[in-house]
Amino acid sequence: VWALSAVLYPFLADSAAARAGRTKARIFIALLGMMSLVALTVWRTGLGLTKENAFWGEPTVPLLEWHLLVVWALLLVGLRLAFAARYSAWLIPVAIYLTAALVWLSIPNQHGFFSPPGREPNFETYPFSDGAFYGHYARALMNGMGFKGADIPPRPLYILILALCHLPFGVRYESVIVCQTLILALLPVMIYQVGAALHSRGAGAAAAALCILRETHGIFAATYAHNVSITKYFFADLPTALAAAFFFWALIQYAAAARSGSPRARFFALLSGGALGILTLIRTQSLILLLVALPTAIFANRNAALKRRAAVAGWLVLGLALCVFPWLIRSRVITGSFVFDHPRTQTGELAASYNIGGFDLSREDGMSDGAYQEKLSAAIRRNITRYPGDIASFVLAHFFNALIASVRLFPVRTALSRYDELGGGTAFWETGLASETPAVVSIGMVAGCLLAAYGIAAAVRKRGWRGCLPAIGLIVFHFSTALGRYSAGRYLIPMDWAMLLYFGTALVELRDDLTRAAGWRPVRRRVDVFLPCSLRSFGSRGVFALAAVLALLGAALPLAGRLFPATLVPAGRAEVAAKLGLSETDAAAYDYLRSAIAIYPRYYEPGSGEPESAKVGYDAAPEGRLMFLTLSPGGFGTMRLRTDAAPAFFPDNATVWIAGKTDGAVTDVSLVLVEAGDKSALIQSGPWRKE
Numbered sequence: 001v002w003a004l005s006a007v008l009y010p011f012l013a014d015s016a017a018a019r020a021g022r023t024k025a026r027i028f029i030a031l032l033g034m035m036s037l038v039a040l041t042v043w044r045t046g047l048g049l050t051k052e053n054a055f056w057g058e059p060t061v062p063l064l065e066w067h068l069l070v071v072w073a074l075l076l077v078g079l080r081l082a083f084a085a086r087y088s089a090w091l092i093p094v095a096i097y098l099t100a101a102l103v104w105l106s107i108p109n110q111h112g113f114f115s116p117p118g119r120e121p122n123f124e125t126y127p128f129s130d131g132a133f134y135g136h137y138a139r140a141l142m143n144g145m146g147f148k149g150a151d152i153p154p155r156p157l158y159i160l161i162l163a164l165c166h167l168p169f170g171v172r173y174e175s176v177i178v179c180q181t182l183i184l185a186l187l188p189v190m191i192y193q194v195g196a197a198l199h200s201r202g203a204g205a206a207a208a209a210l211c212i213l214r215e216t217h218g219i220f221a222a223t224y225a226h227n228v229s230i231t232k233y234f235f236a237d238l239p240t241a242l243a244a245a246f247f248f249w250a251l252i253q254y255a256a257a258a259r260s261g262s263p264r265a266r267f268f269a270l271l272s273g274g275a276l277g278i279l280t281l282i283r284t285q286s287l288i289l290l291l292v293a294l295p296t297a298i299f300a301n302r303n304a305a306l307k308r309r310a311a312v313a314g315w316l317v318l319g320l321a322l323c324v325f326p327w328l329i330r331s332r333v334i335t336g337s338f339v340f341d342h343p344r345t346q347t348g349e350l351a352a353s354y355n356i357g358g359f360d361l362s363r364e365d366g367m368s369d370g371a372y373q374e375k376l377s378a379a380i381r382r383n384i385t386r387y388p389g390d391i392a393s394f395v396l397a398h399f400f401n402a403l404i405a406s407v408r409l410f411p412v413r414t415a416l417s418r419y420d421e422l423g424g425g426t427a428f429w430e431t432g433l434a435s436e437t438p439a440v441v442s443i444g445m446v447a448g449c450l451l452a453a454y455g456i457a458a459a460v461r462k463r464g465w466r467g468c469l470p471a472i473g474l475i476v477f478h479f480s481t482a483l484g485r486y487s488a489g490r491y492l493i494p495m496d497w498a499m500l501l502y503f504g505t506a507l508v509e510l511r512d513d514l515t516r517a518a519g520w521r522p523v524r525r526r527v528d529v530f531l532p533c534s535l536r537s538f539g540s541r542g543v544f545a546l547a548a549v550l551a552l553l554g555a556a557l558p559l560a561g562r563l564f565p566a567t568l569v570p571a572g573r574a575e576v577a578a579k580l581g582l583s584e585t586d587a588a589a590y591d592y593l594r595s596a597i598a599i600y601p602r603y604y605e606p607g608s609g610e611p612e613s614a615k616v617g618y619d620a621a622p623e624g625r626l627m628f629l630t631l632s633p634g635g636f637g638t639m640r641l642r643t644d645a646a647p648a649f650f651p652d653n654a655t656v657w658i659a660g661k662t663d664g665a666v667t668d669v670s671l672v673l674v675e676a677g678d679k680s681a682l683i684q685s686g687p688w689r690k691e
Helices: 002-012 016-045 065-080 085-106 130-142 156-169 173-184 186-198 201-221 237-260 264-282 284-299 306-335 343-354 369-386 388-407 419-423 438-483 489-517 540-556 573-580
Strands: 592-604 625-631 637-642 654-663 666-676 679-684
Touching: 016 388, 016 438, 065 201, 065 489, 085 173, 085 186, 085 201, 130 156, 130 592, 130 625, 156 173, 156 237, 156 264, 173 186, 173 237, 186 201, 186 237, 186 438, 186 489, 201 438, 201 489, 237 264, 237 284, 237 438, 237 489, 264 284, 264 306, 264 540, 284 306, 284 438, 306 369, 306 540, 343 369, 369 388, 388 438, 388 489, 438 489, 573 592, 573 654, 573 666, 637 654
Parallel strands: 637 666
Antiparallel strands: 592 625, 592 654, 625 637, 654 666, 666 679
């Protein structure tokens, strides 16, 4: 009824407001037509409905029904409220930031797969799986060991940020999460800024409120949902979302400045490129958003000469280059190729996903990183040329799955068996479309599409083509994810804030439509999409100052290893053997004889392990063992100390002297000396139990 009224009223009524709404109605109809074509394609082909591989994800944590009702109530209450223009520019963002930080920090860590409950010997919470992967790099960096020496990790900027988060309050997991949350609380602020620039302060505030409420639901859902990414985890998804929101805000600022011929255009073009560089260093696939940035830079001011538009696009590319080139140069020195990630990580996973022809992907003895990178890339190209149909099929399947999952941020559930389920309690969004009542799914999907389309139409009517930039970015980003043969789940989070943005915009627009129909006039205040700064801030000095900041930021990553002092002086084999009381003959039996810093110690009793984990040493095994990670130049790894009981003394961040033997992905420790403060303990591995 609402959708029909929104479309028909502007054409049937004869008023200035109705006539102004006809443009919005036409855009709304066009968007619904495009969504219908996508739905028809999915229905006829089945693409996006059937699980394709192990990286086929379900929707991520959605909004709940009452979230929309709360935001709607707040919008009605705020109908007659308005801040003075000189205060609202900073008061609203500050209020949003404080609300997000206080609400998220007030919720204790909800133990889930990526931060399981503490175990012996310390009963402390440590990150696990992907979280431990990033934590391992961050702890190495903050201990002056670089990115595990000369390694090329994915998400290098996030690792640097995570390392810095260990400094203010210490290395305890809860302390690091506090610091990380204070940074991520900027996400709803940036969503507010984008919403205010594209529609109104009300739209920005509504979208920010939805973001805060959805993340709150996500934190509580971590105990029973799968593959979630929240502020309480060491994951790069939310930092990517923050950087993406900042990038689109800067791009919208540039487009507005270029259209009006403002001197701010050059500044914001450089800032947009720098923001995209920051985004790429947090998540490499974000570089595909250059397909959104460059056309925007070139065509934002179609009245300008082509040479001038190309020059402005050059400033955008310069900002990107200042951020990413230092990292690429470091990679070139290490591998011989300009790569963002190590061949054995991102490129290796992509080659394995595309390897329909079963080509050899192994690394030959003596092969350099650059040569291995080229071998993997060649295998990817051969598979694409020989099996284009198969590859196009799984890419489109994952792409449509991501689009469907994005719409399902709108709550879709078949029933409520208990009132307390209104607050969550069950991962109803993970059951899959096929297992749910078709009528309920159809109503929920249609409602989500209507709300998103109405929000996009409202933004486009207000700001022209700029209003659909976040929507285009979401589509492009999801396509890049599908190219990697994975979709949905936490991979949606870097751009699903755009759906929250359009949901919030639609609610505000609906409120205003209803008030106009009732004869009320909503309170309106002009929103300046630019920063409250003088024009001098955007002149040549401002541009060069920004360029210097971006250059320093880009250089910080290659120099990060030198920013932190070394906390461990590596010991030679002879020194370690002497420390452990081993003879020269005994020491020769061990290929791992090092001093190191031990982190994340966990003890597992015989037969126990981390639920749903297949990681060697952490899965269910017949023997008792203490698992921990080591930080040591040239000796970063996963250690397994077989013992029938948990050690009485083995603190996190202790100095250890280890004698062990490498066994695939882990090192079996035979003897370890643990030192922390004025205490020490010598622990010897026990017998290996077999069933």
